Amino acid sequence: MHLAVAAEWSSRTQSVTDLLPSPCLACGSPIGVHYPSGWACAVCEWRYGEAPDSDLAPPRVDVVYYLRHGDRVKIGTTANPRQRFTAIWHEEVLAFERGDRRLERRRHEQFAADRFGGSEWFRLTPAIAEHADVVAGGRDPWDVYARWMSEAAALSDRQRR
Incomplete structure (x- = not known):
C-alpha cells in the first residue's frame, strides 16, 4: 500500500513518460511526458493541446x-x-x-x-x-x-x- 501511495504522489509532483492522449500535432510522436501542469511531447517538447499556427507553411527538412x-x-x-x-x-x-x-x-x-x-x-x-x-x-x-x-x-x- 505504501508503494502505491508513493507512486501516486510521485506522479502528481514529478513527470511521468507515457502515451499521449493522441499523437503530437507537431511531430506525430505518440510518446509524451505528463507533468503536473500538463502534457508535452517526449520527442519535440510541443505542449499537448496547443495547435500549430495554421498560417505557417509546414517546415521543410531535406x-x-x-x-x-x-x-x-x-x-x-x-x-x-x-x-x-x-x-x-x-x-x-x-x-x-x-x-x-x-x-x-x-x-x-x-x-x-x-x-x-x-x-x-x-x-x-x-x-x-x-x-x-x-x-x-x-x-x-x-x-x-x-x-x-x-x-x-x-x-x-x-x-x-
Missing part, C-alpha cells in the same frame, strides 16, 4: 535516408520520407542524415564500389552498415526526423515574429 531491403541498402534523399517510402520496398529505415542532393551524391561516391549499376541501391557491406549506425547514433531515425521538423517549425515561427 534528409538523406538509408533503407534496407534484404542485403541491399538504398541511399536517397527526400523532404517527405513518409510519403516517399510508400513507393519503395524496404524492411527497415536504418538512418536519416540531414542533407540534400549534394550530400546524397557524396554518399553515392563514397560507396561507389558497392553500387548496383547506376541505381541508388548498394550492397549492405560492413562499411555501409557502420556508416548508417554512426549516422543513427543509437536513436530511432523517426524520432530524429521528428525533432528536426519540430526545430524547423520553431525556427520558422521565431523568424516570422
Whole structure:
C-alpha cells in the first residue's frame, strides 16, 4: 500500500513518460511526458493541446535516408520520407542524415564500389552498415526526423515574429 501511495504522489509532483492522449500535432510522436501542469511531447517538447499556427507553411527538412531491403541498402534523399517510402520496398529505415542532393551524391561516391549499376541501391557491406549506425547514433531515425521538423517549425515561427 505504501508503494502505491508513493507512486501516486510521485506522479502528481514529478513527470511521468507515457502515451499521449493522441499523437503530437507537431511531430506525430505518440510518446509524451505528463507533468503536473500538463502534457508535452517526449520527442519535440510541443505542449499537448496547443495547435500549430495554421498560417505557417509546414517546415521543410531535406534528409538523406538509408533503407534496407534484404542485403541491399538504398541511399536517397527526400523532404517527405513518409510519403516517399510508400513507393519503395524496404524492411527497415536504418538512418536519416540531414542533407540534400549534394550530400546524397557524396554518399553515392563514397560507396561507389558497392553500387548496383547506376541505381541508388548498394550492397549492405560492413562499411555501409557502420556508416548508417554512426549516422543513427543509437536513436530511432523517426524520432530524429521528428525533432528536426519540430526545430524547423520553431525556427520558422521565431523568424516570422
